[in-house]
Amino acid sequence: MRVRILVSGAGVAGPVLAHWLTRYGFCVTVVERAPAPRRTGGHAVDLFRPAMDISQRMGLLRRIEERAVGTRRMTVHQEGARRPVRADLSRIFRATSGRHVEIMRDDLTGILHDATRDDVAYVFGDSITAISPDGEVSFENAAPRRFDLVIGADGLHSNVRRLVFGDEARFGTSLGAHLGVMTLPNTRGLDGELLLHVGVGRTAGMYGVSHMGDARVLFLFRGVPESEHPRGVPRQKELLHAAFTGMHPDVDRWLDGRPPGRGPAPGPSPRPAPPHLRDGAPARLHGRRRLRPDRLNRIRLAPPRRQTAPGLLDAVLVRPETVADRAVDGPADPAAPSCGGRAPRGGCRRRLRKGTSTVGVLTYARSVPRAIC
Structure with a gap:
């Protein structure tokens, strides 16, 4: 048996x-x-x-x-800073591991x-x-x-x-961190690049997905009560707007789902983030x-x-x-x-x-x- x-x-x-x-x-x-x-x-x-x-x-x-995405560069805009910081992610990945693939x-x-x-x-x-x-x-x-x-x-x-x-x-024990991800048209033409806006307790970013022809926008933030696991879309949007509105014009457009020249897109769906978001x-x-x-x-x-x-x-x-x-x-x-x-x-x-x-x-x-x- x-x-x-x-x-x-x-x-x-x-x-x-x-x-x-x-x-x-x-x-x-x-x-x-x-x-x-x-x-x-x-x-x-x-x-x-x-x-x-x-x-x-x-x-x-x-x-x-064959399905690798291949984000190779990262541009970081820190709140209050005059100039962005750019990093070669491919060099960082080679230094941390002899083998690496990024995939959706x-x-x-x-x-x-x-x-x-x-x-x-x-x-x-x-x-x-x-x-x-x-x-x-x-x-x-x-x-x-x-x-x-x-x-x-x-x-x-x-x-x-x-x-x-x-x-x-x-x-x-809750870490107090939440992650929201949404899909938008890749109007900025991001190819192998991760664009980040970083502030205290909040980070928003966008990267292109070459084989899908669109982009992903991510929101990582703190501030949600430990006892709450927001599942309804209206509450999720409310939390995201409260955490990110006014951070940067790019971020405001992402929140509204309206990249330049585009109509509204579905709202993001935040979910509790694990300790290491990407691994x-x-x-x-x-x-x-x-x-x-x-x-x-x-x-x-x-x-x-x-x-x-x-x-x-x-x-x-x-x-x-x-x-x-x-x-x-x-x-x-x-x-x-x-x-x-x-x-x-x-x-x-x-x-x-x-x-x-x-x-x-x-x-x-x-x-x-x-x-x-």
Whole structure:
């Protein structure tokens, strides 16, 4: 009997983990709240050597490099300063890492989804609503199903973590920083350049996305009450205007969504920002590989503990029941619908032992990804 694993979240962490789990013979289902894979681009993320190495092992490096954005220069306008400061980002990246690619987040998640969809069962437009002690998982839309392991790879405000351990306030402390990203026409013709306006407690910027023909505008700021997670668009716009109006004529135009000669565009959508805004995705790539799928039968999960920042709590693993010498040798029926329609590469060779912890949490620090077992 094959071990059935449910992963919540089809962003970066979920598909990467699903890839390696299927390689070692596990039957993986990924559930995602979004109705379909996002293809609008999102925000740029930087992949450095650890993530590049994992991408190469997955056979995806060439496809990732083909979608590279390539921001090479940065111009910074500081409030009160007479002249801007210019920096060569390509030199900085070469000094910090021998391998580096900048890619739009939705391009990255699209590549990961396309690479795993034949071996992994993806369920879009649904979400977990309950996890019972005997392993039965309830969903918003689909019928309940039973799994041996549930993994939360569902972001900063993890739904799985909340269902298993309670309110996230018990495990994290807000950093007070929020990030808003919006799309505008690239009327300034930015090509490989990041334009920033920096002030105390606030930063606004714009960079071009060459293969999409438009630009991304980002707003990073503090000042939102710690208890508030603004989700409604009217409240989000209100907070952004309060934080940035009058900073600079460029920023005022970005806020209104009206670059010169253009009509109004959709408003930005701020969301809580992780501790390191641009290397969250590579940390997930690296972190998922450091979780050894061939050693799941050896994991002793530590009890949940308070984190200094919610971004450090990246994956929640739940073992709904103690596994009693369940054999998982040999691949399952290739036609089994819950396994993506194909038997996994390499088959199943491991056996789970008695006495595995029933509930726990796996964490790692973004700067040095590692499992606490």
